[in-house]
Amino acid sequence: MELLTCPKCQNDHIVKSGVINRKQRYLCKNCKYFFTVNKIGKKIDDYYVTKALQLYLEGLSYREIERIIGVSHVTVSNWVKTFNIKKPSHANYHPTYKILSHLELIEYLKNKDQLSGAGMIITELGDKFMLIKWERFKD
Numbered sequence: 001m002e003l004l005t006c007p008k009c010q011n012d013h014i015v016k017s018g019v020i021n022r023k024q025r026y027l028c029k030n031c032k033y034f035f036t037v038n039k040i041g042k043k044i045d046d047y048y049v050t051k052a053l054q055l056y057l058e059g060l061s062y063r064e065i066e067r068i069i070g071v072s073h074v075t076v077s078n079w080v081k082t083f084n085i086k087k088p089s090h091a092n093y094h095p096t097y098k099i100l101s102h103l104e105l106i107e108y109l110k111n112k113d114q115l116s117g118a119g120m121i122i123t124e125l126g127d128k129f130m131l132i133k134w135e136r137f138k139d
């Protein structure tokens with residue numbers, strides 16, 4: 001499955017088109033734009049796809065995800081479609097999130113008040129950590 005999208009028109013009708021300087025070259029069938037992808041190990045690629053989908057499920061908007069991960073909101077919405085992700089309604093809670101360094105994260109968690117009455121997940125994000133929190137037990 002290809003998850004590449006054209007950097008110009010965001011279309012995902014991409015075909016391989018030779019290798020240049022040991023980089024795979026691609027052609028966008030939609031706008032005929034050639035581009036190469038910077039040693040995108042499939043690993044890095046999958047990593048950001050997973051993060052983006054996680055955040056989407058947590059109720060973040062495409063634009064918020066774009067700001068956090070640095071992947072365009074169009075690409076994120078393509079991933080959501082590709083994987084056929086259905087978001088549950090978040091009518092009863094409103095997640096907030098913080099991006100913290102390791103030390104900031106420790107400081108944050110030291111304070112018990114931050115933990116009481118709330119649900120949260122911590123997920124790695126590059127060299128930082130993202131804490132998503134919601135007040136779970138409110139009605």
Ligand SMILES: [Zn+2]
Pocket residue numbers: 006007008009010011028029030031032033
């Ligand atoms: Zn294109």
